[in-house]
Amino acid sequence: MNEVKTTAKTNFKWVGKRTRRPDGPDKVTGRARYGDDMVMSGMLYGKTLRSPHAHAKILSIDTSKAEALKGVKAVVTHKDIPDHPLLEPPYGPMIADLHDISRNVMAREKVLYDGHAVAAVAATSERIAKAAIKLIEVEYEILPHVLDPLAAAQPGAPILHEHQFTHGVDPKPEAPSNVFRVVSAERGDLEKGFADADIIVEREFRSEPVHQGYIEPQALIATASEDGAVEIWTTTQGHFVIRGLCARLMNMDMSSIRVTASEIGGGFGGKNNVYAEPVAIRLSQKTSRPVRMVMTRSEVFRGTGPASGTYSRIRMGAMRDGTIVAAEAEIYNQAGAFKGSPVGRSVDSFFSSYSIANAKATAYDVCVNRPKVAAYRAPGAPMATMAAELTINELAEKLDIDPVDLRMKNAVQDGGQSLNGAKYGRIGLTEVLETVKNHPHYSAPLAPNQGRGFALGYWMHGGGLSSVVANLLDDGTVAIATGNPDIGGSRSSMRVMAAEELGVDLELIKPIVADTGSMGYSHLTAGSRTTFATGMAVINSVREIIEKLRALAAKKWEIPVDDVAWEAGQAVTQRDGFEALTLKQLAGMATKMGGAIAGHSEINAGGAGAAFSAQIVDVEVDPETGFVSLKRYTVIQDAGRAISPDYVEGQMQGGAVQGIGWALNEEYIYDDKGCLQNLGFLDYRMPVASDVPMIDTVIVEVPNPNHPYGVRGVGEPPLVPAPGAVANAVENAIGKKMGSLPLSPPKILGTLELCR
């Protein structure tokens, strides 16, 4: 059951309609070319040697035997990857420090996690490359390792980086620490708030790292030519970012690197980084041949970044009437081997759906001997949200107030602020909560051993840099080039927005994703920003074309351009005696009357705004085994305006199911040596089709005033409340609080047996 509820006028031609996506036929026939589907003449095969230890000094690396193997053309170690000084403050959200990236790409002084890349070879076949890396001899001095963020934060813990001293604490520490920084935000007077509260709830939560779980492993081909130019074909969410990172890391001019984004087989934030690209560049430079590097599934788990595992503590106080008067939380995020977990977002995600007068949130960025974390769909938000939402549900229980009513009472309003101080414009929170309350799922009866969970999530979207070029072809069709890899159906939405502006049929618009050499900078397809920011740039570009078409018609008619309007795909004028000129007609005239018509836009979009997603989940727990089955799931989310409702629903459903996996069965399992035990989809347990029910969706539309069509991002909000909603459902099914994800059957059965 899928619905769209809107509060604004909708007389759109294409926006909001269910339309066919342009990349569809290629994908259902197997023609679409993903990272590993490209071949280049003379291609070599690259393979990476990875550390078998969680923490060790590298004493020596001897690559001579590998180099001597017939068929091996080049070998790379850290000696071939430039070093960079440590980044100075201020630090952005998920820190991209070239000093760290250089070492993550290829270990330098130490290996810091099981799977850390140590060396790589390029050979004439994969078989030879695999044999070659086995011949590389590395001498290690094994060091004690630490995997848990709380343990890593204690004095006396094994230290990953001797140069790292905790930022954000006073006085400045003298001893190095695994805690890179502590960030916090607060408002009001916490002490007074808690003193006033009629009731206080305190909880503790834990979670394990979870991987984005994209089905396509990282894959790329890099080809360097003798004149210094480099081309990269890679599966990525942001080829401009890849270009920038490679150029800066390898001390090359940006313009000498051209990156083409392949079709991408899932990203969810995990393909915003470089892993093998710099190594492949170097291998290709040494051999003057294209070098392909494809990760195996176990390399993806060992060597790419998951979302942080966490430990959090939270305390919330409320009055008897439901007003939440004080809220305090702290969370330890595992950063993995290098600093940069999304602490700012964690701080912002606890309480930002609510107007709480006295609130404080603190987050710790803690290095541990695990792969460096990467963004995962609303990075930093899901675990902080879970902590707050489950605590609020407990408050509701103790106060005997309906959980949605409690939230409505405390809901942040238009013009309010997040805890980090981000200002909300018009938001759809109240509308979402009302929709929940009135939804049949919310009041449907439950059977024995079943429980219902509810959670609300908030996410502040990104805008940022997007560039678009739109060209009007002679025959009246329009080619639109963006710089954003399509991970969720954005080509479809770009086409809809362009067709809407022009007032013509969808079929006339051809969207493509261009390479970095063809156009201006576009930031990642991430942060739920693409439909918003790139969409805005598309609209701007098409509006520029329309301006030129009006001018062309005016020229043709010899009337002032102010007398020419663009309506329903035609230039029209109120003056007598002029028949409308169609897009096709004007396009045919253009090159004879001044030149080809194009529009372009390079923007730094602001005003993306916040969106809210609320989720209702029913589960059934087998009391004798702890097995959880999902019975019913509803996602209610404010999309601002759903350009392509099918794809908005798809985002909501996909995020919900990732949340189910996060809550129930996904985790990284390490042995006592710090080596990863579950490096495949057998034991990294993501939901399969028989694990989940239909995911019902309700798209609420409270248009974002900062976008021409009212768009809000939709990609990230669906994951934010999902693990919390599922965890809450399990708690209610068994009548016991649980706070340690994943809620796998042994944990649930253990809790049940404890209470018998």
Added chain:
Amino acid sequence: MRYEAPETIEAAVALLAAAGKTARVFAGGTDLIIQIKEEMIEPGMLVDIKKIKETREVILDDDEIRIGASVTGAELGENKELKKLFPGVVEAVQLIGSDQVQGRATIGGNFCNASPAADSVPALIAAGAKAVVAGPNGTRTAAVEDLLIKPGQLSLAPGELIISFCLSRPPKNTGDAYLRFIPRSEMDIAVVGAGVSVTLNPDGTCAAARVALGAVAPTARLVEQAPDILLGKELDERVLAELAAAASATCQPINDKRGTIKFRTSVAGVLACRAIKIAWERAEKN
């Protein structure tokens, strides 16, 4: 590595005997190919037995039922007669992996891979199956449980391979069942497996019972006390409680990435009871 596809038992035995430890028997490959790719093993030769007709047949004689070692899960599931006779054995093999894996995974391969958690094993043990083993010294049969030494290893001599499994045609009022616990609904290795076979007396009490557990010890094992608990009795709450306790006591599990000792021990009791209820109901209907 060499690939051979002999067409007779004798040819297969000769190849295996000559190649010794470097040869591996290859049927569905759903374990073997993974082990080769992950470099856990490096065989010098793969002996594909799928062309040997004795390994591909299901023969339903008056006294004996023979299931070829390289019959796939999908094929077992399509054999209506076999499903009626040994629903437990068939459903066990059918739980292995996805439908795609079912098209390849074989009853013999699953057994011979000898994972402590293999689904076919408890069901075959409960059904009293014997393995027909061919080797350089001829053919022998052995109770399947006697072939299990330790994880990944069977007591087969060099050159020997399992050709088929033979089961006695079950007497009237016999039913078998297999249940396993996995954290998802599909696609997991069993955390606990329970295979049960019961035969009932005309008065509805138990005449014979075999209860076998998988994934709770280095090899699948019988719950030794099960016959004592069940023989001559009806399936009441007290009997079930005793059976559950005996099943839990039989466990010698480990903590690993799939389950804890505590969890496996508890759930073994739960599954043994659930499985016997199903087997009992099937026995009543036969």
Added chain:
Amino acid sequence: MSKYHVTTTINGDEVDFTCYADQTLLEVLREDLNMTGTKNGCGSGDCGACTVIVNGRPVNACLVLGAELDGANIETIEGMSTGTELHPLQQKFLDHAALQCGICTPGFLNMAKALLEKNPEPTETEVRYALAGNLCRCTGYDKIVRAVLDAAAEMRESTS
């Protein structure tokens, strides 16, 4: 290491290739035959992205050896449509927005095709269990299941 010469039928065409004993069908398809429609998600039979149909049965191409396929009949995603006409399943996947990134789609389509050939009127539960060996991380499976059920209905209608 010596290679084995294998003759097969792939999507109705006679195709022969040589391969090493340890090469899987997935490797042969993607690397030797340039048929990249069959995807590699895990190489261990856990994700179903490499699902193809061999001798009428859906299998993971990563768990089949090239060397054992002499005389086999293989169907891959490249052969699913007929000329320019999409198979009803392909059409319904597009109609229902049953794909986002699309990497899992060829595997799902082959598995669904095999399912409907065996069971033309599956229930929702039967569809979910039949597709349990195909991982999708983007869609949450909802629209995939709907597309398969809808295609099944349409295929039943056109044969009745």
